Amino acid sequence: MKTSSPTAHHATDATTSVTGLRTADDSGLVATPYPMPRLSWSLSSERPGVLQHAYEIQVSADPSFTGPASSGEVESDTVTDHAWPAQPLNSREIRYWRVRARTDLGWTEWSDPARVEAALLDDVDWAARPVHLPDDRGRTSPGPVPLLRREFHLPAEPVSARLYVTSLGVHRTTVNGRPVSGDLLEPGWTSYPHRLLYAAYDVTDLLVPGANALSAAVGDGWYRGHLTWHKKRDVYGDSTALLAQLEVGLADGTRVTVTTDGRWKGGYGGLRAADLYDGCELDLRHEPHGWQLPGFADQDWEPVAVLPLPQGLTQRAHPPVRVVQVVRPERRTLPDGTIAVDAGENLTGWLRLRVEGPAGAVVTVRHAEVLDGEGRLLTSILRGARATDQYTLAGGPAELTPEFTFHGFRYAEIVTSPDVTVEAIDVEVVASDLRRIGEFRCSDERVNTLYANVVRSQRGNFLAVPTDCPQRDERLGWTGDIMAFAPTACATFDSGSFLDSWLTDLRLEQRPDGAVPLVIPDVPLGELPPAELPFAGAAAGWGDAATVVPAALYEAYGQSSMLERHYAAMRAWVDFTVDHLDEDGTWSGNAQLGDWLDPSAPPEDPARATTDSAYVATAFVAHSARLLADTDRELGRLDDAARYEALHRRTAEAAWRKWGDHARTTQTGCALALAFAIVPATERADVGKALASLVRANGGRIATGFLGTPFVLPALSGTGHTAEAYELLLNPECPGWLYQVARGATTMWERWDAIRPDGTIDVEKAGTMLSFNHYAYGAVASWLYRSVAGLRPTAPGYRTLDIAPRPGGTLTSAEASVSTPYGTASVAWSISGDTLAVRAVLPPGTTGRFSAPEGWRCAETVDGLAAGSHSLSLRPVTSP
Structure with missing residues (x-):
């Protein structure tokens, strides 16, 4: 390992500092699950044009950095996802790390140090075992929630304490009657047979010398409670349980460890039932007074039973609920x-x-x-x-x-x-609790309301997993929904660690043949309402979450290690689709969900869209093959990249031979052909014209479902049909985004026509598949960021950006900002008279390119944009 003295180079760039040190662990917990954390930082500077050319990382066992391990000088212009330059952390080990960067002026000063502490990294670190009430096992319906407790004695003042805790079910844990955190529904929902998350809390301030009590209530949650519209119970097990290990360091130098074991006792209290779908029943008359405190008389409480240690224990690395x-x-x-x-x-x-x-x-x-x-x-x-x-x-x-x-x-x-x-x-x-990183606003308050609705829908459905809806007996991690929404999700909230966790479960739940279940975590769905659909193990567009979501994460956050983690699932899905291609190179051999909820589909059959589902499926095969080829290039797998690029070309050609004429007749057909490079380059302009013509002929009303909607506006603007794109966006009639706004929507709807123009809700026609909080159609917000405002990443993590506003419709101004890994990037434009004023801010370490909208000419010569603030003035192009 290279080492370097902190004074080996004099700091010569006093204008720039390294700030925002962080790892890929976004949990907010006291410890990290990664023995070799990936490291990122940001640059802070008021000097225009700052770029990082190299960096050095030091890691030390103490904050004074005596004899540190060092990365040495590493040539790199990126600030994200760098390797840990020291020996792997051991369980509970604490290290400190710091960074300095070399810019065009030389080395910065060292950053302030960041502390990192390892969680329990191996099963042998767990002395605790899950405990449960024997008479609570095997309930066939929600019942009283078990209360578990143990008292213990500390002979001296506690100076440090870590509580590692999780449950089979969901838990609320206290120390001496005080909650260990504000986290809810812990440990969330994962593929429990393969992976159970725990949390590590610093509870030093909750302990006292002498008598103490550790207690928890453990509800059914996703583990044992109702799941799916069939209201299945006991999907993962028939008993809830608590697993907790408290490790306390005392002022006299001794250590005390308290674990869940056979010495615990349990009983019941006021919480008579609790279910995610049904709600809770709380009878305060039955709540045992003081049961969470030391000294409680628990002699009549039941001894617990002990279960084996669960599989796949790892600390949560994403934010809690x-x-x-x-x-x-x-x-x-x-x-x-x-x-x-x-x-x-x-x-x-x-x-x-x-x-x-x-x-x-x-x-x-x-x-x-x-x-x-x-x-x-x-x-x-x-x-x-x-x-x-x-x-x-x-x-x-x-x-x-x-x-x-x-x-x-x-x-x-x-x-x-x-x-x-x-x-x-x-x-x-x-x-x-994801960090908000994106903002958008424009001169049309209807569009601002639409954007706010998208934000609410993401917030309401990003709860432990990315769900389809939060209200009915479903709330499942549908793969198709997040496939459509991922680019928007990654620009609006910092969704990196959250979706990384979900993709980990996708990889664990993926079938041996590469098929991806419709929902992750995988729950047997049985009959799909409103009619049973015979799937061959997977559905196009839904299974493509395996490739689309990692690609969106990489584009937004620039972490190649995340691509590496999910590469196997990406490749397995693409290979699965190849195995299901017909002799003519298309995928038409099984039923598909297709362009789900196309507005022309019969209410009782939402999969019967105007665009042939086999064409849609084949187009997605080509799309995922291209995303996989791009991933192979990023990871240095050049031979594989060439192979999957060839697969994309073959599949695209097969799809166009078979459905080229059909694709030109529907909005989704054209949009996918353009977005996925299905259409030959020589016909691209014609297909763009066909899509624009379809939009005009339909009076600006949308005619796409879940799979077509994310791509229709980018397809229009990408082929120069900005006017038709705005016609779709600003259409107030049904179906359309602003129709929902006009009908009082505050979140995105599952169906375009969930509320009819007269204000009534046709429950009989739509059946019970009628959600008013479904984020899929909120994919429009990605286009608001990238085309309306004109803020688009062109290299992973926004290392380079296009500032490319595309004014249109009746809008006179728009602005957007995204807190990127490098800092906040923003663009704002406004039209006043015959002047288009554009202001862009690029964070330190980035560069950009300006692209003037059609019909406008920039007064200044703009060869490129350096980090810093830029103001541009454009005038209309004068016709000759």
Whole structure:
């Protein structure tokens, strides 16, 4: 390992500093699961044109960096995903690391050091074993939630303490009655047979010398609770359990370890039932007073039983589920005494109530996304999900929130027993706590509302896994939805570690032949509503999440190690599709979901789209082959890159021979042909004209479903048909994005026509597959960033950018920003009279290129854009 003295080179660039040191672990926990963390940083400078040419990383066992390990000088212009230059971390080991960069002016000073601590990296580190209540095992319906506890003694002042904790099910854990964190629904949902996540918390401040108590409630969650519209139970096991290991360092130098083992006891309390779909039932009269504190009389509680250590224990590396916002709703009292609640927006979470009433009084809260024609909750579209929380009071004041559940809703109704006063109502919005990194705004408030709806839908559905919807008896990780939405997801929130975790489960759940299940984590779906579809193990567009999502992550965050991790799944999926090609090179041998929910498809058969599903499937084979070829080139697999590029060409040619004429007749057909390079280059312009003509002939109304919608606007603008792209975007008629806005949407809908022009909801026609929070059509936001505002990455992680605004329609201004791995990049434009003013900011370490929109000429000569701020003025091109 190379070493280098901190003073080997004098710092000569005093204008630049290295900041924002980070690893790929985005959990916020005290430890990391990676023995050799990948390292990233940013540059901070007010000097224009700053670029990194090289870097040096040092790693040390102490913050003074005595005798550090060093990377030596490494030539690189990227600030992301660099190798750990020291020996791998051992479990619990603490190291410090720092970075300096060489710019065009020389070396910067060393950055402030960053601390990294290893989690429990091997099964041998676990002395704990899962514990559960024997009489709770094998329940066939939701029942009382087990409470587990153990007291222990610390003979001296605690100076450090780590709690490593997880569960089969979902847990709420406390030390001496105080929560160990604000994290919810831990440990989330993964492919439990292969991988169970745990969290590492610093709980030093929760402990005291003398008597202490460690306790937890463990609910069914995804592990044992209801899943899918068939409401299956016990999908992963018939018993919940807690696994916890508390390691405490004392002031006298000794250590105490407390583990879940046979010394624990368990009982039941006020939480009589808790289910993700159905809600919770809490009877405060049954809550054992002080059960989370030392000194509680638990002699009548049941001894626990011990289970084997689960497979695949690893620390969570992505952000947890938390309360991310609190909303004060509107409330009114209906004639029958029911309290009606309107949160003002469709969201995911629950109500927090402050009430007062006599013992035995009941408070019931029901939830729904929309109201029926009489102004009451429309709950039929929730299917089997009860979405109801019920509380029985112990007497006196109480603050009520549900446990181990969540609801997708805008509206709620509260019914109480007589003599109950509902003093306050808040709405707590719950989601995986991802950092917001993207913003967009323009001169049309309707488009701003559309963008806000996209943001809400992502937030409401990024909860432990990327779900299709948060309200009905589904809430599954549908692969097709995130395939369509991934580029938008990665620009709006920092979705890297979150989707990296989900892709890890995709790889684990992938069939031996390479087929990708329709939902990840994989849950047996049985009959697919509204009709059973005979799949040959996978569906095009859905399985292509295996290639599209990693490619989107790499483009957004520039982490080649992430590509390497998911390469095997990418390749296996492409090879699976090759094995299913017909002799003519097309994929037409099995039923497909196709361009799902094409607006012309019959409500009872959403897969019957206007675009041939076999053409769509074959087009996606070509698309994934090209993405895999690009990945091979990035990873240095040049022979494989050539092979999969040839596969793309062969498949594209086969698709065009067979369906070229058909593809020109539908918006999805044209969009996929252009976006996936199916159409020969010599015919590309003609297909662009055909797509534009289809848009005009349809009055600007959208005619695409889940698979076509992400590509139709980029296909139009990419072939120079900006006017038709804006015609689609700004169309206020059904079907269209702004139609939803006009009908009061606050999130994206599953169906374009979920609410009819007269304001009614045709439940009978649509059946129960009617969600008002489905992010797939929110893929439009990627085009808002990249084309309307004109902020587009051209190298992984936004190392290089195109500033290419495309004004159109009635818009007079637009702006967007993305917090990239290098810093915040932004672009803003406005039209005033005959002047188009553009302002762009490129973060240190990046370069850009400006592309003037058609019909405009820049007054300045712009050969390239360096890091820094740029202002440009454009005038209309004068006709000769």
